[in-house]
Amino acid sequence: MHSARSTAAIRSLSAVAAGALLVGCSGSVSVGNxxxxxxxxxxxTTVSEKLAATTNQPEPDITCPEDLTxxxxxxTRCTLTANDGSxxxxxxxxxxxxxxQINFDIKADDTASPAPN
Structure with a gap:
């Protein structure tokens, strides 16, 4: 059963996802080689900045497991983690x-995963 806090976090993450999907989000980075x-x-860092700018929210905690060629x-798949762990x-x-310069699109999933118990 979800707690009210967990549900609020999932709604918040869903709002970030919806904002990213509705507005569209892309990035561009010069890497110099x-x-x-x-x-x-x-x-x-770039994904976090772009999602924050697109959704007018603070920069989320993003981790990416590998370099982007x-x-x-x-x-590649990155993960946004909310304060409650969702x-x-x-x-x-x-x-x-x-x-x-590498240009890329960013798309958040439609549904968040709840925090582990």
Whole structure:
């Protein structure tokens, strides 16, 4: 059974997801080498900044498990974690690469996962 706090957090995460889906969200980062790759830490920071700007909310806690290779069509999954431990998946997909600049779309999942008990 969800507590009121857990339900509120899930609604909050769902609002972030809805905002990201309704407005659309994309990022662009220059990485400065011949084989462009964006580190997982820089990717997490960029995704957090873009979601915050898109939803007019504070920057969420985002973690990304792997670097993002600058090749069109490459995807990775990041995780947004709320203060109560509930999570929301975030997909990142490379849309274009221009020199050392990687352009990508960000899409949050529709539904959050409750915090582990």
């Amino acid at each position: 011949s084989d462009p790759k964006l580190s997982s830490d820089k990717l997490a 600058g090749k069109v069509g490459t995807t 999570t929301l998946g975030v997909s990142v997909k490379v849309t274009s690469v221009e020199g050392d």
